[in-house]
Amino acid sequence: MAFYRSHVLVSVDPECLARGAHDIIDALNDELIAQGLIDEVQVLETSRIGDPHRLGPDMLVYPENVHYANLTVDDIPYLVEEHFLKGRIVEKFRAQEKVITDEELGAPKPKEVRVVLRNCGKIDPHNIEEYIAEDGYQALAKVITEMTPEQVIEEVMKSGLRGRGGAGFPAARKWQLCRQVQDNPKYLTCNADEGDPGAFMNRRVLESDPHSVIEGMIIAAYAIGASMGYIYCRAEYPIAVQNLNIAIAQAREFGFLGQNIFGTDFSFDLEVRMGAGAFVCGEETALIASIEGKRGEPRPRPPFPAVKGVWGKPTNNNNVETYAVVPQIILKGAEWYASMGTEKSKGTKTFAIAGDVVNTGLIEVPFGITLREVIYDVGGGIKDGKKFKAIQTGGPMGGCLVEEHLDLPVDYEALTAAGSIMGSGGMIVMDEDTCMVDIARFFMEFTQEESCGKCTPCRVGTKHLLEIHEKICAGKGEPADLERLDELCVEITRNSLCGLGQGAPNPVISTLKYFRHEYEAHIYEKRCPAKVCRALIRFEIQAPACTGCTVCSRNCPVEAISGERRQVHVIDDEKCVRCGICVQVCNFNAIEILS
Amino acid sequence: MFKVAEVPSQAGQTKDLTRIVEAAVEKHGAHADAFIPILLEINRDYGYIPAEAIRLARKLLHQPEEHVLVSEGQLYGLASFYHMLHTEKTGRHVVQFCESAPCHVQGGRELWKAIRQTLRLEAGETDPEGRFTLKTVSCLGVCGVGPVMLVDDDLYANVTPEQLTEIFGKYE
Structure with missing residues (x-):
């Protein structure tokens, strides 16, 4: 590895790229070459440094730890001359605030333990040597030179690692099944089709630490006897695809992929396959169909992919996170991994927290932590001091949990028992202003749209669920609708072909269970308690607060507000379209939403 | 049944399309597992996949002697x-709004309304001038800074309704 006196880390998160981060990098390199400094100063790409909207494109310069922000290409020659040639920090380019935060990840929050995310933001994903310097590919060397495939499976079995894609099937058990099938060649697939709304932990691992996934896959391939692997990554993640391709090329160059790895007779190669926008491709049989160049439609199991997968051959499919953990288990031992977590859910899990919490973003915590700790200690509590209402776990096939569940330990069994699922690890926190009927409608919109259409219960059933919710939100709900919902949920769950359909009613089942009173308010009283559903609310100007400033009437798009200057204004309910603009523009909080 | 629509009459356009399809097939090879990457590439370079592109691609890809069969x-x-x-012609710029739950609860609902009002389009529509096509997209995985939208390949995060006019103004 070459040594440099100075390192420049330029932020290339999607926002900074949008603001020309690549142009900055090119300009920097050009200028460093022109000044003869290219062997002394290394320019690296890194993930988010500061707030990309106010500061991007921005960069960090080490060892001085200076944060430059709002850079343009024209600033670069001056910056290079001053900072790198003359050694003077350029104050006018410095970011105002000293605190540097990675909004997505940042420094570990209280109660976090990072195994999967250990290298994220720390190493340059484009440089295999940095991964190697952080004990990378040591586990692979150990596996291939010292262990038999059976011993590898045994070790992972002892660690208790369960598949992180959602179902939580023991990873080593799956490997064993695939290994035992007498058919060749065998394939390995990595499910990087992270489509759950609100889940982005896989994206972060693929973008920031692609080698951990690649190393995990090579180890798994050795254990199973696979000769070819595919990483199926969704096309919505262009940076992840790019970084994976770079990492695979470098791993090949170093002899970790390809023929006769480490001089043994074990050969394995890896390719990235891109999706084209279909949520259902996260289902393993649909994913396999898509890799083969077909419509991503699931098929009934059995036969399981372990017997008939890609091109009809035995295939082992695991999630990004499952593979990324494997090298650490091999290096640090099964006992170390199994010492974290609960009895049946071992180790750590990454979660993406979104919604109404103070710290949204990625976290990694040991299983067994309570939801309360996740929301209040790690997540920093509910935004704007509001009250917690519900937490939706497990993505669109998961359920909503409420206050009484907050002290549940987060593990596969406890979440399932409470009516939700672990899923891939998305968590959406909702505060008191959320209408649960609207949220259930929203999730049905999603599953209805994403249903591949192959089987009737899912295709037609989700459409019905959505229509009934739309009816209720529009104030046209009838008492019989609740029974219809209950019945539909049972039928769809029981009769759908794949996990998408079977899980689709979960958001409805859980909201019906814990928020039935909100459905009833919509249906019987024609009232939306959270004041969200437009058909069930009206706006009224409160006379004592109104100053007659005319702002609301001037902004109303349908001229529904009338009143003289300095006189109390009135909203004509007939004309009002409930757009809410008047509430936003009123400086005196004089407009109240009633339901 | 899939029906082949009329071939675009402009000679220039057809020629470009042929080149785009040939380049895509050349790059990814005529294998079954290359079909999706090839279509993605055509979609990116031509803006959409017209019936003619499918006809051209099929001719290049269908090779019975190589055991590659495709219709x-x-x-x-x-x-x-x-x-x-x-499969439909899109505008010069495609606006894609993330309709996922995390964005929805972080102001996405209001933003979606404002986008439709500003562009005077509903999801799936293209304006008469052929400037913008409005679409919804599933989660882009940048939920920490929602609500987000894409204009072509440019990502905009923490978008507020007030910023829309300025953002759209950048695209001719």
Whole structure:
């Protein structure tokens, strides 16, 4: 590895790229070459440094730890001359605030333990040597030179690692099944089709630490006897695809992929396959169909992919996170991994927290932590001091949990028992202003749209669920609708072909269970308690607060507000379209939403 | 049944399309597992996948002697299945709004309303001038800074309704 006196880390998160981060990098390199400094100063790409909207494109310069922000290409020659040639920090380019935060990840929050995310933001994903310097590919060397495939499976079995894609099937058990099938060649697939709304932990691992996934896959391939692997990554993640391709090329160059790895007779190669926008491709049989160049439609199991997968051959499919953990288990031992977590859910899990919490973003915590700790200690509590209402776990096939569940330990069994699922690890926190009927409608919109259409219960059933919710939100709900919902949920769950359909009613089942009173308010009283559903609310100007400033009437798009200057204004309910603009523009909080 | 629509009459356009399809097939090879990457590439370079592109691609891809069998219907089936492949002509710029739950609860609902008002379009529509096509997209995985939208390949995060006029103004 070459040594440099100075390192420049330029932020290339999607926002900074949008603001020309690549142009900055090119300009920097050009200028460093022109000044003869290219062997002394290394320019690296890194993930988010500061707030990309106010500061991007921005960069960090080490060892001085200076944060430059709002850079343009024209600033670069001056910056290079001053900072790198003359050694003077350029104050006018410095970011105002000293605190540097990675909004997505940042420094570990209280109660976090990072195994999967250990290298994220720390190493340059484009440089295999940095991964190697952080004990990378040591586990692979150990596996291939010292262990038999059976011993590898045994070790992972002892660690208790369960598949992180959602179902939580023991990873080593799956490997064993695939290994035992007498058919060749065998394939390995990595499910990087992270489509759950609100889940982005896989994206972060693929973008920031692609080698951990690649190393995990090579180890798994050795254990199973696979000769070819595919990483199926969704096309919505262009940076992840790019970084994976770079990492695979470098791993090949170093002899970790390809023929006769480490001089043994074990050969394995890896390719990235891109999706084209279909949520259902996260289902393993649909994913396999898509890799083969077909419509991503699931098929009934059995036969399981372990017997008939890609091109009809035995295939082992695991999630990004499952593979990324494997090298650490091999290096640090099964006992170390199994010492974290609960009895049946071992180790750590990454979660993406979104919604109404103070710290949204990625976290990694040991299983067994309570939801309360996740929301209040790690997540920093509910935004704007509001009250917690519900937490939706497990993505669109998961359920909503409420206050009484907050002290549940987060593990596969406890979440399932409470009516939700672990899923891939998305968590959406909702505060008191959320209408649960609207949220259930929203999730049905999603599953209805994403249903591949192959089987009737899912295709037609989700459409019905959505229509009934739309009816209720529009104030046209009838008492019989609740029974219809209950019945539909049972039928769809029981009769759908794949996990998408079977899980689709979960958001409805859980909201019906814990928020039935909100459905009833919509249906019987024609009232939306959270004041969200437009058909069930009206706006009224409160006379004592109104100053007659005319702002609301001037902004109303349908001229529904009338009143003289300095006189109390009135909203004509007939004309009002409930757009809410008047509430936003009123400086005196004089407009109240009633339901 | 999939019907082949009229071939675009402009000679220049057809020629470009041929080149785009040939380049895509050349790059990815005529294998079954290259069909989706090929269609993605055509979609990116031509803006959408017209019936003519499917006809051209099928001619290049269908090679019985190499055991690669494919029909136009099969390729159309792919183009219509995947959200990121468009079979209808799109505007010069495609606005994609993330309609996922995390964005929805962080102001996405209001933003979506404002986008439709500003562009005077509903999801799936293209304006008469052919400037913008409005679409919804599933989660882009940048939920920490929602609500987000894409204009072509540019990502905008923490978008507020007030910023829309300025953002759209950048695209001619």
